[in-house]
Amino acid sequence: xxxxxxxxxxxxxxxxxxxxxxxxxxRRYFASEAEQKKTVLYDFHVANGGxxxxxxxxxxxxxxxxxxxxxxxNCRQNGSLFDVSHMCGLxxxxxxxxxxxxxxxxxxxxxxxxxxxxxxxxxxxxGGAIDDSVITKVTDDHIYIVVNAGCRDKDLxxxxxxxxxxxxxxxxxxxxxxxxxxxxxxxxxxxxxxxxHLTKEDLSKVYFGEFRIxxxxxxxxxxxxxxYTGEDxxxxxxxxxxxxxxxxxxxxxxxGKVRLTGLGARDSLRLEAGLCLYGNDMEQHTTPxxxxxNWAIGKRRKAEGGFLGAEVILKQLAEGPxxxxxxxxxxxxxxRSHSEIQDEKGTTIGEITSGGFSPCLKKxxxxxxxxxxxxxxxxxxxxxxxxxxxxxxVTKKPFVPxxxxxxx
Amino acid sequence: MHFLNSLAVVKDFKYAESHEWVKVDGKTATVGITDHxxxxxxxxxxxxxxxxxxxxxxxxxxxxxESVKATSDIYSPVSGxxxxxxxxxxxxxxxxxxxxxxxxxxxxxxxxxxxxLTNLKxxxxxxxFCEEEDAKH
Numbered sequence: 001x002x003x004x005x006x007x008x009x010x011x012x013x014x015x016x017x018x019x020x021x022x023x024x025x026x027r028r029y030f031a032s033e034a035e036q037k038k039t040v041l042y043d044f045h046v047a048n049g050g051x052x053x054x055x056x057x058x059x060x061x062x063x064x065x066x067x068x069x070x071x072x073x074n075c076r077q078n079g080s081l082f083d084v085s086h087m088c089g090l091x092x093x094x095x096x097x098x099x100x101x102x103x104x105x106x107x108x109x110x111x112x113x114x115x116x117x118x119x120x121x122x123x124x125x126x127g128g129a130i131d132d133s134v135i136t137k138v139t140d141d142h143i144y145i146v147v148n149a150g151c152r153d154k155d156l157x158x159x160x161x162x163x164x165x166x167x168x169x170x171x172x173x174x175x176x177x178x179x180x181x182x183x184x185x186x187x188x189x190x191x192x193x194x195x196x197h198l199t200k201e202d203l204s205k206v207y208f209g210e211f212r213i214x215x216x217x218x219x220x221x222x223x224x225x226x227x228y229t230g231e232d233x234x235x236x237x238x239x240x241x242x243x244x245x246x247x248x249x250x251x252x253x254x255x256g257k258v259r260l261t262g263l264g265a266r267d268s269l270r271l272e273a274g275l276c277l278y279g280n281d282m283e284q285h286t287t288p289x290x291x292x293x294n295w296a297i298g299k300r301r302k303a304e305g306g307f308l309g310a311e312v313i314l315k316q317l318a319e320g321p322x323x324x325x326x327x328x329x330x331x332x333x334x335x336r337s338h339s340e341i342q343d344e345k346g347t348t349i350g351e352i353t354s355g356g357f358s359p360c361l362k363k364x365x366x367x368x369x370x371x372x373x374x375x376x377x378x379x380x381x382x383x384x385x386x387x388x389x390x391x392x393x394v395t396k397k398p399f400v401p402x403x404x405x406x407x408x
Numbered sequence: 409m410h411f412l413n414s415l416a417v418v419k420d421f422k423y424a425e426s427h428e429w430v431k432v433d434g435k436t437a438t439v440g441i442t443d444h445x446x447x448x449x450x451x452x453x454x455x456x457x458x459x460x461x462x463x464x465x466x467x468x469x470x471x472x473x474e475s476v477k478a479t480s481d482i483y484s485p486v487s488g489x490x491x492x493x494x495x496x497x498x499x500x501x502x503x504x505x506x507x508x509x510x511x512x513x514x515x516x517x518x519x520x521x522x523x524x525l526t527n528l529k530x531x532x533x534x535x536x537f538c539e540e541e542d543a544k545h
């Protein structure tokens with residue numbers, strides 16, 4: 001769900017070992033660092049050894065003293081704390097906020113029980129993805145939404161335009177962008193035990209996808225049992241003035257086992273969990289059906305439509321999409337975004353959209369679009385990396401088993 | 409080895425601005441990437457080695473080093489023929505991080521033109537170059 005072009009970021013933050021023209025031009029990608037926005041945890045990150053890089057207009061930690069590999073493994077063994085305050089949180093309010101939102105997303109928002117949320121997709125008229133997002137019905141007249149940092153301006157403009165015409169027709173909806181709040185993600189097996197020390201809320205009753213407004217470390221927080229790693233964990237929206245204290249409290253309660261973790265490991269973790277990164281695995285021209293998110297289209301929505309691009313999406317559900325997003329494992333160098341996928345005979349059948357070396361599995365994993373027919377698990381393929389073909393095989397996602405906290 | 413800003417350089421080696429080192433032993437040169445380079449790359453997960461017998465030229469690409477997040481091309485500091493490659497890197501690419509100047513060596517080249525070595529920096533010049541590069545950032 002989160003992000004926007006981490007591959008491009010990775011390419012630029014690693015200093016190129018040489019340049020074609022040999023000029024000693026300053027290679028620092030972040031020449032405009034001064035213009036990047038800072039979260040309230042910026043100084044805290046720097047004090048803790050954070051290597052800051054520009055990301056979607058913000059200066060964010062790509063890693064701390066631990067290597068990306070160590071951080072990734074530690075998240076699954078113990079836990080990780082991420083500052084994801086660059087993402088945009090907003091609330092929709094009003095008695096018509098549910099029907100309003102239903103025009104813009106594929107979820108059955110009406111059917112969500114209060115205090116539950118889901119991953120969804122904001123679609124455009126062609127059925128393509130404007131952004132992916134976690135939406136939560138707090139009450140029937142309050143929906144809490146988190147969208148990607150890189151899509152903030154686009155998403156807000158889109159929602160605002162639709163809100164204007166909805167209100168002009170007499171609809172009751174308004175919004176509040178939560179720029180006064182910060183967002184922390186606490187993930188891993190220690191997430192719940194550590195957070196429990198800081199709240200009276202019985203977290204054992206808060207299941208995957210559920211939401212509460214509750215006091216954590218003395219501050220009024222919104223917690224959602226969700227994340228972007230495949231592990232059990234929480235996203236915690238905290239008033240910005242309490243964010244640093246909350247981060248410190250979480251780290252202290254874990255006695256150092258939960259560690260501050262940056263965007264580099266966040267990308268490895270989400271890839272291991274088979275989760276899409278908007279901007280790589282999903283774009284304006286990709287439909288949720290192509291991206292493998294059929295399950296996120298509400299049953300009633302499949303029957304009724306009523307969201308932007310529904311005709312295209314319903315047609316794909318009926319006939320099958322022409323391309324599909326699948327997982328790959330491969331030998332040789334890790335495939336990267338835009339690596340060509342060929343069948344065993346050498347015919348192009350698709351393109352990789354995310355790839356890398358899995359720190360937990362110690363092998364290459366990737367995701368890419370292939371034409372339907374070549375998408376079945378076990379299908380052998382060739383992945384081209386720097387002009388050479390390496391063996392790959394379509395592999396079921398998630399690559400690392402997920403640990404979502406669900407009722408037994 | 410001596411340390412500058414906690415990154416190592418080896419006294420008698422020669423260095424390219426593209427962060428490769430070369431150890432010259434008569435007509436044979438051993439090549440690898442420097443501590444500065446491996447530190448910036450992060451965990452190396454794959455090394456694309458050249459073919460034994462291939463010709464390499466000073467300043468031209470001869471392979472690549474992949475880290476968790478990105479791929480970086482590597483450039484030969486010398487011209488000649490590749491006579492040996494470090495096969496250990498196939499199973500243990502991390503040697504580039506843990507031992508960039510010894511166990512993490514990448515290739516051995518039979519040098520064709522040793523006058524080209526004057527184009528390279530010595531350890532002090534390279535250390536200074538790294539310092540200046542880091543100061544720009």
